[in-house]
Amino acid sequence: MTTKNSTPFTANDIPSQQGRRVLITGANSGIGFEAALELARKGAEVILPARSLDKANDAVARIRQSVPNAAVTPAILDLASLASVRAFAAFYTERSPGQTLDLLINNAGVMAVPRRELTVDGYERQFATNYLGPFLLTALLYPHMKQRHGARIVTVASGVSNQGKIEFDNLQSERVYSPMFGAYSQSKLADLIFQLELQRRLTAAGSPVLSTGAHPGYAITNLQTSGPAGVLPLGMRIAMTILKPLASQDAAHGALPTLYAAASPRATTGGYYGPNGFQELKGHPVPAKIAPLAKDLALAKRLWGETERLVGARFEL
Incomplete structure (x- = not known):
């Protein structure tokens, strides 16, 4: 964490990861890839599932x-398919039975899908x-988490969680579909609620397992370049074009909050981290703003159920 009296956290500050097994979803590109690269550089064994x-093999070769x-x-994992999540969990259980996982990073995601689409599960x-895929994956892999200090589950949310709300009568956007500030912000608020509620239950x-979280700020990855184009209001697209050179950062810097949540000795129980710059768009990792709705205990309990x-x-702890 960055304060007036401390040095900003960088990838060089990641402690040795020798002997640690790490699983990162969505690590074939963007901030997930950069996080996988840095953890591998520090000696971690990294499991890298992709769709x-x-x-997945391409990412392995690049690392x-x-x-x-x-x-x-x-490995193969499609978080949009509950059957694929179960198949991957079964693969992991067969390959590495027992408490064999030190770090799970729920990073994979999609953003601002232009038109409402349904998965194979409806x-x-x-x-x-x-949200649903990562929740199930975490529930199925939790029995494999090492029950010792240092083990962590990291959930990557988004700054737009502050604009989200959980609409139980519209969870699947069946009443109305808004790509960015409806469906996407709701899913990322759900991630943040999950991260905090998971820590309470742990x-x-x-x-001793920690549930921590992070958001990357305005990081330029294929999530931005292929996701929201054409679905944001014209004024916002113009603003983003103007702000991009000043308020954005590359994927490597966008991965730093995730790496802080995953590996920094200073990360706290239930801590949530993001960039320290203007509106948390870019910069070094610091404690991030938590949407008020994410702190609602009754909402968290209802959403979990x-x-x-x-x-x-059932997610048994």
């Missing part, structure tokens, strides 16, 4: 260009990919 084996001896394993694509269960119903699984 296709070709994408090994920079870290020739990196311990990186490709759920709105952004809510399914950004604490109540006496688990509804999520278990939607994914068809």
